Amino acid sequence: MASWIIFAIIAVVVLFIIYIYNSLIRLRMRVNNAWSQIDVQLKRRFDLIPNLINSVKGYMKHEKGVLEEVTKARTSLMSGSMKDKAKASNQITDALKSIFAVAENYPQLKANENFKMLQEELSGTESKIAYARQFYNDSVMSYNESIQVFPKNLFAKLFGFQGKEFFEADKKERDNVKVDF
Amino acid sequence: MNIYDQISSNKRRTVLLVFVFFTLIIFIGLIIGLYYGNNYFGIILAIIVGTIYFLFSYYGGANAILTMTRAKEATKPEYTHLINTVEGLSIAAGLPKVPKVYVIEDEALNAFATGRDPDHASVTVTTGLLNKLNRLELEGVIAHELSHIKNYDIRVMMLTSVMVGVTVLLSDFLLRSFLWGGKGDKKEQNQLTFILIIAGLVLAILSPIIAQMMQLAVSRKREFLADASGALLTRYPKGLADALRKIKHDPDPLVDTANKATAHLFISTPFRHNGKKSTWFQDLFSTHPNIDERIKRLDEM
Numbered sequence: 001m002a003s004w005i006i007f008a009i010i011a012v013v014v015l016f017i018i019y020i021y022n023s024l025i026r027l028r029m030r031v032n033n034a035w036s037q038i039d040v041q042l043k044r045r046f047d048l049i050p051n052l053i054n055s056v057k058g059y060m061k062h063e064k065g066v067l068e069e070v071t072k073a074r075t076s077l078m079s080g081s082m083k084d085k086a087k088a089s090n091q092i093t094d095a096l097k098s099i100f101a102v103a104e105n106y107p108q109l110k111a112n113e114n115f116k117m118l119q120e121e122l123s124g125t126e127s128k129i130a131y132a133r134q135f136y137n138d139s140v141m142s143y144n145e146s147i148q149v150f151p152k153n154l155f156a157k158l159f160g161f162q163g164k165e166f167f168e169a170d171k172k173e174r175d176n177v178k179v180d181f
Numbered sequence: 182m183n184i185y186d187q188i189s190s191n192k193r194r195t196v197l198l199v200f201v202f203f204t205l206i207i208f209i210g211l212i213i214g215l216y217y218g219n220n221y222f223g224i225i226l227a228i229i230v231g232t233i234y235f236l237f238s239y240y241g242g243a244n245a246i247l248t249m250t251r252a253k254e255a256t257k258p259e260y261t262h263l264i265n266t267v268e269g270l271s272i273a274a275g276l277p278k279v280p281k282v283y284v285i286e287d288e289a290l291n292a293f294a295t296g297r298d299p300d301h302a303s304v305t306v307t308t309g310l311l312n313k314l315n316r317l318e319l320e321g322v323i324a325h326e327l328s329h330i331k332n333y334d335i336r337v338m339m340l341t342s343v344m345v346g347v348t349v350l351l352s353d354f355l356l357r358s359f360l361w362g363g364k365g366d367k368k369e370q371n372q373l374t375f376i377l378i379i380a381g382l383v384l385a386i387l388s389p390i391i392a393q394m395m396q397l398a399v400s401r402k403r404e405f406l407a408d409a410s411g412a413l414l415t416r417y418p419k420g421l422a423d424a425l426r427k428i429k430h431d432p433d434p435l436v437d438t439a440n441k442a443t444a445h446l447f448i449s450t451p452f453r454h455n456g457k458k459s460t461w462f463q464d465l466f467s468t469h470p471n472i473d474e475r476i477k478r479l480d481e482m
Contacts, residue, residue: 037272100325117258124265131273134416139275 027143034136041129059109070095191333202344207233252283252305291444294326302330321421325410422479
């Protein structure tokens with residue numbers, strides 16, 4: 001009889017550990033999956049930028065500086081750590097904003113079908129990057145939280161689950177979200 | 182209650198719904214059978230009809246709904262902005278697949294989502310919605326619809342329509358049988374059969390009403406939850422609140438292609454309202470919660 005009770009206790013403990021392990025794995029997979037979503041969108045924007053540069057080059061002769069800035073940020077985007085990528089991504093966002101702002105001064109460019117299409121595509125990609133980042137940061141938050149709360153933290157340590165880094169927006173952008181009362 | 186509780190509650194509810202549905206139609210079948218003097222005939226008929234109906238609706242229900250509302254698939258140059266919005270918010274919601282996007286040519290402001298799970302889902306908006314809402318408001322509405330998809334609301338709502346539909350169909354058949362008389366030998370009927378027939382008559386009258394009430398209760402609570410989780414996606418509850426305000430003041434809310442079976446799918450009731458404050462009795466039979474209450478809750482977020 002006693003051996004049966006011990007057996008049952010062991011079985012429950014094992015099932016509990018399996019459950020915790022699986023839930024940690026699932027959360028970590030969600031983080032990785034969310035990261036690849038960001039990467040897909042960053043890549044998409046990376047591919048669209050040369051087309052944009054080509055279509056505006058002829059018009060914007062006096063704004064070489066802005067174009068160079070985009071090109072430079074673009075090259076640094078595809079290499080480096082997550083922090084570097086986040087920084088480069090924000091630089092591109094700002095540079096693209098100024099290109100589109102400058103484009104307002106060129107009615108011919110604004111009427112160009114190709115440019116209009118690129119603008120729609122790029123602003124769509126821009127917001128997808130923002131959404132992917134939001135989903136990634138949400139996933140990281142729930143993952144980091146779950147490996148820190150008791151008793152999951154014991155097993156997280158045992159199985160070698162490590163915390164993940166947030167894909168940070170820079171300071172300026174975060175201030176923009178502040179709610180106005 | 183978080184979203185994962187909501188998903189498992191929806192899955193449990195789906196099983197319960199299917200169980201209630203089959204119990205109900207087997208009971209109706211039994212009474213039909215008794216009336217015709219052959220117990221097995223009715224039960225077998227009910228199970229066959231019920232199963233076929235259930236399978237057809239589970240796998241083809243979403244397409245039937247899209248055909249019924251005359252929704253057309255949105256394609257790229259014309260609806261690029263809409264498609265981009267859906268794609269972006271699907272990423273934010275972490276959906277496994279981007280839902281298909283459809284539009285209805287109608288000046289009314291409305292939208293709905295349907296499908297059987299997040300892998301087989303679609304979002305439909307009216308062209309009026311696209312014309313009259315700004316970017317932030319449209320995002321609010323799309324986020325609301327994607328929340329329905331992510332929470333598995335779409336499955337419960339689709340199966341509820343199915344259940345309501347077939348219950349009405351069968352009880353109608355039952356009622357007609359009583360009215361026009363059956364083939365069974367009436368002299369052989371004992372007291373039990375008599376009681377069953379009375380019960381059947383009551384059921385025939387009540388079941389469409391019960392089914393209707395279930396459909397309403399199921400869909401109203403869901404709207405608040407989808408509003409809240411939609412606001413979590415856009416991080417901007419005001420977008421959806423403004424959209425609902427515009428929808429409220431829309432002079433022609435009638436979606437020409439909506440009917441009673443599809444009404445509860447839409448973000449706002451697709452029938453005419455006269456702008457007056459609704460009474461509790463109207464609220465009881467409304468497929469949607471009071472729009473002012475929804476706006477109030479969003480404003481307070």
